[in-house]
Structures are given as C-alpha cells and as structure tokens.
Amino acid sequence: MRVAVVVSTFPPYPGGMGNVAAAHAEALSRAGHAVTVLAPGQGLRPLFRFGNAACVPQLWWKLRGFDAVELHYPFFGGAEWVWFWKKTFGRRTRLSILYHMDTVGRGWLAWIFRFYRALFLEAILGAADIVMVTSRDYLASSQIAFLQNDARLRETPLGVDVERFKPGGEKKNALLFVGGLDRAHYFKGIPVLLEAFAKIAAALPSVELWIVGDGDLRASYETLAAKTGFGGHMRFFGRVTDEKLAELYRQARVHVLPSVDRSEAFGLVTLAAAASGIPSVVSDLPGVRSVLEKGKTGLVVPPSDAGALAAALRELLSYPERAAAMGASARTRALETYASSITDRLVVEAVCG
Numbered sequence: 001m002r003v004a005v006v007v008s009t010f011p012p013y014p015g016g017m018g019n020v021a022a023a024h025a026e027a028l029s030r031a032g033h034a035v036t037v038l039a040p041g042q043g044l045r046p047l048f049r050f051g052n053a054a055c056v057p058q059l060w061w062k063l064r065g066f067d068a069v070e071l072h073y074p075f076f077g078g079a080e081w082v083w084f085w086k087k088t089f090g091r092r093t094r095l096s097i098l099y100h101m102d103t104v105g106r107g108w109l110a111w112i113f114r115f116y117r118a119l120f121l122e123a124i125l126g127a128a129d130i131v132m133v134t135s136r137d138y139l140a141s142s143q144i145a146f147l148q149n150d151a152r153l154r155e156t157p158l159g160v161d162v163e164r165f166k167p168g169g170e171k172k173n174a175l176l177f178v179g180g181l182d183r184a185h186y187f188k189g190i191p192v193l194l195e196a197f198a199k200i201a202a203a204l205p206s207v208e209l210w211i212v213g214d215g216d217l218r219a220s221y222e223t224l225a226a227k228t229g230f231g232g233h234m235r236f237f238g239r240v241t242d243e244k245l246a247e248l249y250r251q252a253r254v255h256v257l258p259s260v261d262r263s264e265a266f267g268l269v270t271l272a273a274a275a276s277g278i279p280s281v282v283s284d285l286p287g288v289r290s291v292l293e294k295g296k297t298g299l300v301v302p303p304s305d306a307g308a309l310a311a312a313l314r315e316l317l318s319y320p321e322r323a324a325a326m327g328a329s330a331r332t333r334a335l336e337t338y339a340s341s342i343t344d345r346l347v348v349e350a351v352c353g
Contacts, residue, residue, distance in 0.1 A: 002066045003351065004035075005038070006038045007037070024098075028352070046077070060089075063082065063085045067093060069086075073098065073124070073125075083123060083127050094130070102142050102265070121143065131144075134287060135155065135287045168250050171252075172251050174209070174210050174253060176249065176252035180215050181211075181214055181215035189258035189259050190224075192260065194225050194228055199310040204314065210252060212237045214239045218236065252278055257288065258282075265288070273330065274331060277327040278330070281309065285303060299315070
C-alpha cells in the first residue's frame with residue numbers, strides 16, 4: 001500500500017510526536033508498504049508557522065493517490081486540511097488518526113484551544129476510519145472520552161527498541177531527565193524538578209541531576225538551577241547522539257518525568273528507562289502513570305508537588321538495591337509489553353487494515 005504519515009514535527013526536531021511518527025513510518029516500511037512522511041519542512045511548505053502549528057493547505061491535493069493516511073493529532077493548520085481532503089477526494093482512502101494528547105495550554109492559549117476544539121475536534125475525528133490512542137487510561141478522562149465505546153477505536157501503545165536501550169555498565173548516583181526545554185514543552189515540569197533536586201542534594205551531596213534536551217527555555221532553567229545553590233550538581237547536556245543517550249540511560253540510577261498537566265499523555269522516555277533497566281518516578285497523570293507499575297517498576301507522585309517528588313527520588317537513591325530490583329522488573333515489562341516488535345504489529349494493522 002501507499003501510505004502517507006502526516007505529522008506537525010519530525011526528526012531532527014526532538015519532540016515525542018515526531019519520534020513516534022518516525023517509528024510508525026519505519027514499522028510500516030518494514031511491513032512492506034511504501035511510506036511518505038508529510039511534515040512542515042518534509043514535503044510540506046507552510047504558508048506560516050506558529051510554534052508547532054503550521055498552515056499547510058497543500059495537504060488537500062498531496063494526499064490524493066494514497067491508499068492509507070495516518071494523521072498524528074494535534075496538528076493545527078494541518079489536520080483541518082486532512083479533514084477537507086477526506087471529505088472531497090479521500091472517501092475511499094483509509095484514514096487513521098493517532099490522538100496523542102489533549103491540548104491544554106495556559107492563559108490566552110488555553111482559550112484558543114477551547115475554541116478550536118469546539119469548532120474542529122469532533123469533525124476531524126468523525127472523518128477517521130480508525131482512531132488510535134496510546135492508552136485507555138488517558139482516553140477515559142481525555143477530551144475525546146466520548147469515543148470510549150466507538151467501534152473505530154484502537155489502543156496502540158508506543159514501543160521501544162529493547163536492543164538499543166538495554167541494561168549494562170557501571171551505575172552512577174544520578175537522576176536522569178530527558179525532554180524538550182522549549183516553550184512548546186512547558187509542561188515537562190523542570191522548575192518543579194529543580195526545586196525537588198535542591199531538597200535532595202542538601203541531604204545527599206553526592207547525587208547529580210542530568211538534564212538532556214534543548215530549547216529556548218534552557219538558559220532560564222540553567223539560571224534557575226544556579227539560584228538553588230546546587231547548580232554544580234546539575235548538568236545540562238543539551239542534545240546528544242543516540243549512542244550517548246542510550247549510555248546515559250544505562251548509567252543513571254533513576255529516571256524522572258515530572259510533567260505538570262495532561263499535555264503529557266504517555267512518556268516514551270519512561271519506556272526507554274524501563275528497557276535500560278532503571279526505575280522511573282513519574283507524575284500521577286492519565287497515560288503517564290500507565291507506563292509503569294506503581295511500586296514495582298517505579299513510583300508515582302502528584303503533579304507539581306516538589307516535596308513528594310523529592311521524597312520519592314530520595315527513597316530510590318537511598319536504597320539502591322530496591323531501585324535495581326524495580327529496574328529489573330521494568331526491563332521485563334518492557335520486553336513483554338512494549339517491545340517495538342509487539343507494538344509495530346498493532347500499528348500496521350490499525351493503519352493498513
């Protein structure tokens with residue numbers, strides 16, 4: 001089949017949605033399908049851009065001739081044109097939509113998102129032949145909870161390369177965060193993490209915090225880190241190679257994902273940590289918490305609670321044997337549930353039938 005994968009961002013942009021789209025494109029290609037990725041800067045020339053939104057009306061005619069289309073949602077400025085194509089030229093073409101996350105935002109942006117949802121969300125999803133979600137836990141309380149009993153619904157959890165991410169090497173007394181440090185990823189909870197780490201470092205002076213990622217907020221986060229008085233214990237790596245990233249996962253003792261709202265819906269980084277044999281401490285958010293087994297492969301804490309986050313991280317740092325046991329259980333769960341060889345089959349079936 002000729003398959004188009006439509007997404008708002010794509011590597012080398014370091015965003016989770018683009019990485020998922022890349023993984024799906026590879027899975028579809030390995031299954032024997034001819035795949036074309038359409039993203040701003042990759043087959044699409046936006047009329048204008050705002051953050052990760054991009055107005056790309058050429059989708060209306062570029063999608064003609066494909067046998068199947070996979071849209072990664074949200075894609076403001078692109079999803080509407082996919083809907084228009086489906087209603088005009090694409091009635092016989094299979095359209096699958098992977099709903100990544102709710103659009104939340106803050107301040108005026110939150111109001112824009114509300115207006116957009118009221119105007120477009122149900123119409124866009126209504127045009128799909130298949131709607132995919134990464135977890136039913138997230139779906140149950142999401143902005144598309146009305147689809148829980150829809151016959152078109154498919155649960156397609158994200159997957160991880162368990163050969164690239166695997167245990168090994170000497171552990172260091174370090175906490176690892178991996179994620180975007182830009183305004184589009186405000187929800188990653190870096191300020192909460194820095195506050196929590198300051199509490200930990202005061203009691204455990206040998207501990208380090210490794211922050212992997214880059215973006216327009218990095219400088220402000222580095223300034224905030226210095227103001228805690230423990231900036232010397234925090235290392236900002238910026239963007240790293242794939243090989244270096246896998247090495248950091250192997251060396252860290254604990255992974256942390258302190259996201260603050262529903263803009264975080266799953267957590268590929270938690271899967272990478274699990275495959276690498278280390279436990280995670282994550283926020284108690286739908287979807288995010290489903291990636292681990294509480295108390296067995298990691299710990300769950302309330303969002304935006306620096307005290308609770310510090311206590312959970314300190315617990316695992318203080319008892320490395322427990323952390324190691326959780327990491328081993330996390331590796332087993334990754335192999336049994338989230339290995340890409342398992343999740344790829346679900347994606348190919350959903351997209352191509």
